[in-house]
Amino acid sequence: MAAAMLGIALVSPPSSALFVLPPSSNSDWASPPTPFLLGASKASLSSSFHICRARVAWRLPTPRMVVSCSGSSQACLNPDANPELDQLRGKKIYRRDRQNVDLPAILPKNKKKPFPIPIQKMQRAARRDKKLAEMGIEKHLEPPKNGLLVPELIPVAYEVLDYWKVLIKGLSQLMNVVTVYGCSKCPEVHVGPVGHQIQDCSGTGSEQRRNHHSWVKGSINDVLIPIESYHMFDPFGRRIKHETRFDYERIPAVVELCIQAGVDLPEYPSRRRTSPIRMLGKKVVDRGGYVEEPKPPRSENCMSVLAELDTYAAQFEQPPLPASDTRRLAERTLKAYSTVRRGVRQLMKKYSVKACGYCPEVHVGPWGHNAKLCGAFKHQWRDGKHGWQDATLDEVIPPNYVWHLLDPNGPPLRTSLRRYYGKAPAVVEVCVQAGAEIPESYKPMMRLDIIIPDSEEARLVV
Known part of the structure; x- marks a missing residue:
């Protein structure tokens, strides 16, 4: 007691x-x-x-x-x-493997995208640069911020470009085996023999169709969304103005990132500096002068190389593959997709890629262009100019999530059972339906452990 x-x-x-x-x-x-x-x-x-x-x-x-x-x-x-x-x-007592993962929330179109880097961190860096500029001290820049290449990332850039070609070629061949549908009224995409019956269309005339999609035959651009950027001979040179925007060619942003990281393509020349640029605050003190951009050759061989880098040239019909080769092609395409994403993520840690905070526009380079082409939320307040900020990987290579089919030959997806369905990137879904094994990183979002009930059984679920 x-x-x-x-x-x-x-x-x-x-x-x-x-x-x-x-x-x-x-x-x-x-x-x-x-x-x-x-x-x-x-x-x-x-x-x-x-x-x-x-x-x-x-x-x-x-x-x-x-x-x-x-x-x-x-x-x-x-x-x-x-x-x-x-x-x-x-020791790890518990294995914290994710079983089911929700997809990233869809950002509203009437608001600006969140900054990838906290704004307080950017403000501190700006104040520090301003203080050094007032003292007359030049900003210390490391490659590639000073215009020089990073030797360690040159092999990575070549690897990304090679697998980018494999990805485009593999998808163009797999789409002869796997059917892809796209809604003609909204950006929805479905991979399967028939379009799903989920009533979530928000396009034109959706009220008359009771929010059903209007399915048409899709293309490779519905699976791998093309994100283009202006090709610049000198990223640290003159900025693109609205009047001079037609003087620059637009190519895939992944290709432009590889070119600036050290890939030499005769079709798209790029300036390689031997001396670093100097900056005082936000002002470039010495950039080594302006160099006139050479005209790239346009021969038949060059056009064939350009066709391998762009998804628009991969829409032609190709002969179907035998069943034994389809699975190997799907696995090789899925490996190329994961390699491209991993390599682009590694390059973006060093090389600057800008994205508009209101629209999908992307620019590869230290500064965004001045073309007044933004028509997103409140573009009148900005005179059509883009709101540039640091880009993320999903803005350069959009995953484009689609509904996952556990059984492609089963009944179509229904609205009443949509909470039991999982999703996956369109490229992954195409490769999986073609016979590739599901990667471990995408299994949680596909909800493979959930048994889809019948319509009558779903009513009894609390």
């Missing part, structure tokens, strides 16, 4: 007992007095009980860690010196 009044816990554990290691905050814990037991001597107490002297809680918080205590009281007094605790810290 007295021990309970004093807030002392006396236990008689076996040789390996469990006790809770409390937090080390002094505000929540108080040191108890020396423990004692009525009617028992010190010798009997020490022989009958293994007492771990610990701080006793006057209010019990949530325990943080369970520590294995051996028979030695010294190990209990200093749990940090316990070798079993060290082993426990180095």
Whole structure:
């Protein structure tokens, strides 16, 4: 009774007992007095009980860690010196594998996209650059911010460009085996033998069609959304103006990123600097002068190379493949897709890629162009200019999520069962239906562990 009044816990554990290691905050814990037991001597107490002297809680918080205590009281007094605790810290007790993952939320069109980098961090960097400029100190720039190439990323750029060609060629061949549909009224895409019956169309005349989609035969641009950018001979040279926008050719943003990262294509020449540029604040002090852009050759061989880099030239019909080669082609195409995304992510950590915060426009280079082509939310306030910010990987290579079919030959998808369906990028869905194995990274969003019930069974689900 007295021990309970004093807030002392006396236990008689076996040789390996469990006790809770409390937090080390002094505000929540108080040191108890020396423990004692009525009617028992010190010798009997020490022989009958293994007492771990610990701080006793006057209010019990949530325990943080369970520590294995051996028979030695010294190990209990200093749990940090316990070798079993060290082993426990180095082990993963639970595997935190994701089972089902929700897709990223669709951003509203009447708001600006969030900044990938916190605005406070950008403001601190701007104030630091402004302070150095006022002191007359030039900004220290590392490659490729100073116009020089990064030698370690040149092989990565060549690898991305090679797999980009494999991806385009593989998709153009797989679309002869896998059917792709696109809605003629909205951007919805479906991969399967027949279009789904989910009523989520928001295009023109959707009210008369009760939000049903108007399916037409799709193309490779519905699977791999083309994101183009202006090709610039000198990214640090003159900026593109609205009047001079037709003097520059538009190519896929992935190809332009590879060119600026060190890939040499005779069709798209690029300036390679030998001396770095110098900047004072936001002003370029020395860029090595302006160099006139050479005219690229336009022969038949050059046109064939350009056709491999653009999805618009891959829409021609190709002969169908045998069933034995279709699966290998699907696996090779899926590997090319993952390699391109991984390589582009690695290049974007060094090379600047800008995206408009209101529309899908992308520009590869340190500064965005000045073409007044933005027609998104409140473009009148900006005089049609883009709101440039740092781009993300999904803005350069949009995943274009589509509904996943567990059984392509089964019944079409229905609106009442849409919460049981999963989604996947369109490229992944095409390759999976062609016979490729589902990658581990896309399994959580496909909801493969969910059994789709019948319409009558779905009514009984709470």
